[in-house]
Amino acid sequence: MAQSPYRERILDHYRNPRHRGRLEGPDLVGEADNPVCGDRVRLELRLDEAEQVVEAAFGGDGCVISMAAASMLAEQVHGLNLEELRGLTEKDMLAMLGVELGRARTQCALMPLRALQAALKALPTR
Amino acid sequence: MKLDIERVRADFPILLRQIHDKPLIFLDSAASSQKPLPVLQAMEAAYRQCYANVHRGVYTLSEEATCSYEAARDKVASFINARAREEVIFTRNTTEAINLVAYTWGRANIGPGDRILLTEMEHHSNIVPWQVLAQERGAELVYLPVTDDGRLQMDRLDDLLDERVKLVAVTMMSNVLGTITPVREIVRRAHAIGAVVLVDGAQGVPHLPVDVQDIGCDFLAFSGHKMCGPSGIGVLYGREALLEGMPPFLGGGDMIRRVELHRSTWNDLPWKFEAGTPAIVEGIGLGAAVDYLEGLGMEAVAAHERETVAYALERLAALPGMRILGPPAEARGGVVAFTFRDIHPHDLAHLLDLEGIAVRAGHHCAQPLHKRLGLVATTRASFYLYNTPQEADRLAEALEKAARILGKAG
Numbered sequence: 098m099a100q101s102p103y104r105e106r107i108l109d110h111y112r113n114p115r116h117r118g119r120l121e122g123p124d125l126v127g128e129a130d131n132p133v134c135g136d137r138v139r140l141e142l143r144l145d146e147a148e149q150v151v152e153a154a155f156g157g158d159g160c161v162i163s164m165a166a167a168s169m170l171a172e173q174v175h176g177l178n179l180e181e182l183r184g185l186t187e188k189d190m191l192a193m194l195g196v197e198l199g200r201a202r203t204q205c206a207l208m209p210l211r212a213l214q215a216a217l218k219a220l221p222t223r
Numbered sequence: 224m225k226l227d228i229e230r231v232r233a234d235f236p237i238l239l240r241q242i243h244d245k246p247l248i249f250l251d252s253a254a255s256s257q258k259p260l261p262v263l264q265a266m267e268a269a270y271r272q273c274y275a276n277v278h279r280g281v282y283t284l285s286e287e288a289t290c291s292y293e294a295a296r297d298k299v300a301s302f303i304n305a306r307a308r309e310e311v312i313f314t315r316n317t318t319e320a321i322n323l324v325a326y327t328w329g330r331a332n333i334g335p336g337d338r339i340l341l342t343e344m345e346h347h348s349n350i351v352p353w354q355v356l357a358q359e360r361g362a363e364l365v366y367l368p369v370t371d372d373g374r375l376q377m378d379r380l381d382d383l384l385d386e387r388v389k390l391v392a393v394t395m396m397s398n399v400l401g402t403i404t405p406v407r408e409i410v411r412r413a414h415a416i417g418a419v420v421l422v423d424g425a426q427g428v429p430h431l432p433v434d435v436q437d438i439g440c441d442f443l444a445f446s447g448h449k450m451c452g453p454s455g456i457g458v459l460y461g462r463e464a465l466l467e468g469m470p471p472f473l474g475g476g477d478m479i480r481r482v483e484l485h486r487s488t489w490n491d492l493p494w495k496f497e498a499g500t501p502a503i504v505e506g507i508g509l510g511a512a513v514d515y516l517e518g519l520g521m522e523a524v525a526a527h528e529r530e531t532v533a534y535a536l537e538r539l540a541a542l543p544g545m546r547i548l549g550p551p552a553e554a555r556g557g558v559v560a561f562t563f564r565d566i567h568p569h570d571l572a573h574l575l576d577l578e579g580i581a582v583r584a585g586h587h588c589a590q591p592l593h594k595r596l597g598l599v600a601t602t603r604a605s606f607y608l609y610n611t612p613q614e615a616d617r618l619a620e621a622l623e624k625a626a627r628i629l630g631k632a633g
């Protein structure tokens with residue numbers, strides 16, 4: 098039997114999101130959306146000289162799963178460099194949430210990762 | 224006659240399922256309905272005992288398969304009171320039936336400057352085919368608006384119906400608002416200016432008694448899978464004179480009379496529009512579904528749904544933070560779409576699933592309607608002949624529980 102993903106850790110990220118807001122002059126910005134439900138996530142990152150994330154912020158509207166995932170991702174990217182950011186996989190994103198999700202809800206969980214990937218894609222290659 | 228709900232439920236084996244250790248409460252029949260035993264048995268019997276390709280075969284099995292498949296057409300024709308079996312074309316679903324009209328009748332009859340009148344409550348499958356046609360032919364789409372409580376603004380109809388309108392395409396029942404539309408009246412007024420009328424019966428035909436002669440429509444499209452039949456089979460009803468005048472849709476086997484190297488002649492109705500091997504057993508299954516519904520009586524089915532939905536509306540409306548879309552019970556069918564507190568529809572549908580309750584979350588293939596109502600997505604519970612007022616109670620309780628889990632105040 099599938100367990101409820103609506104557990105305390107996820108609900109806590111949903112109710113008390115970490116790093117929700119905007120950065121002034123971010124180095125990286127990416128967005129992702131899901132037209133089926135109108136959800137959208139925006140992820141903003143600031144990098145230092147070593148191209149490591151020093152600050153992250155997210156915004157958007159969405160369900161518990163997508164917003165909790167965005168909050169967790171914004172927390173987890175701290176200190177990662179570009180290569181490590183590029184290396185983040187769907188599996189990593191789902192592991193952060195740590196709950197079992199069906200096919201449909203997995204799309205909600207992956208939206209923040211899609212926003213990160215969009216941000217990396219938009220990055221001018223240096 | 225009143226439905227014997229316990230007997231009806233016993234006909235649907237899937238209703239015995241447990242989901243997350245709770246009895247299944249299936250409230251997504253507007254998307255696709257469950258199937259009763261007589262349909263399952265008819266299809267299994269067809270495969271086990273009389274399966275072969277239909278039409279050209281001389282041998283016994285093919286004769287039998289053809290008879291069962293064509294008998295299904297007779298059943299459908301009588302179910303909607305078509306004048307003749309030739310007016311019943313089998314398609315894959317409503318979507319294909321509408322596209323058939325757009326590609327054949329539409330290409331032959333719609334030109335630059337012509338208008339196609341739709342309504343703001345249409346399903347995407349009664350919008351997109353007309354957009355494609357309008358773009359191709361330089362025609363224009365116009366929309367009959369809906370009121371805030373989800374009815375068609377009938378007082379705007381005559382303004383919009385001018386001599387440029389060649390086609391009116393309208394749903395019989397909204398799959399989001401539940402609104403039952405006055406199709407008979409729309410047909411009358413559209414015919415007065417010489418427009419052809421296509422009725423999207425995807426929600427209407429499974430839930431209401433339908434008589435195409437009484438409605439007077441030129442085309443009616445519906446899907447087997449929403450009316451206790453299998454997926455993969457749908458129907459286009461068309462008035463014979465119109466169908467006769469239309470070019471064929473897909474070319475291939477079965478739809479031809481004679482093929483030469485550089486030209487062909489077309490088969491008679493209805494086969495002119497049925498190219499290739501059809502969904503044989505699905506057609507037979509649809510015939511069994513029609514028998515099943517007629518056995519219960521569509522008046523009884525509709526009355527049962529009205530009662531159940533009236534109760535559900537009352538029960539749900541009492542929850543703080545509930546916004547129900549659409550008109551009051553007397554103007555609607557079995558569909559109840561809503562928003563609840565500010566809980567995201569995906570979360571609601573997920574939390575309800577954990578209670579064994581199947582509902583749908585999203586825009587239900589009606590994005591323009593959601594936009595009109597200032598929404599992106601809603602949660603939709605849809606009721607059918609096997610649903611009970613007790614299930615509406617369970618839905619209301621599960622919604623309250625969801626609100627508690629997410630800690631959302633009304």
Ligand SMILES: Cc1ncc(COP(=O)(O)O)c(C=O)c1O
Pocket residue numbers: 253254316317318319346348349394396397398423425426446588
């Ligand atoms: C009003 C309406 N029209 C058309 C359709 C499309 O039906 P199908 O997907 O079977 O072609 C639906 C189904 O969701 C519907 O509710």
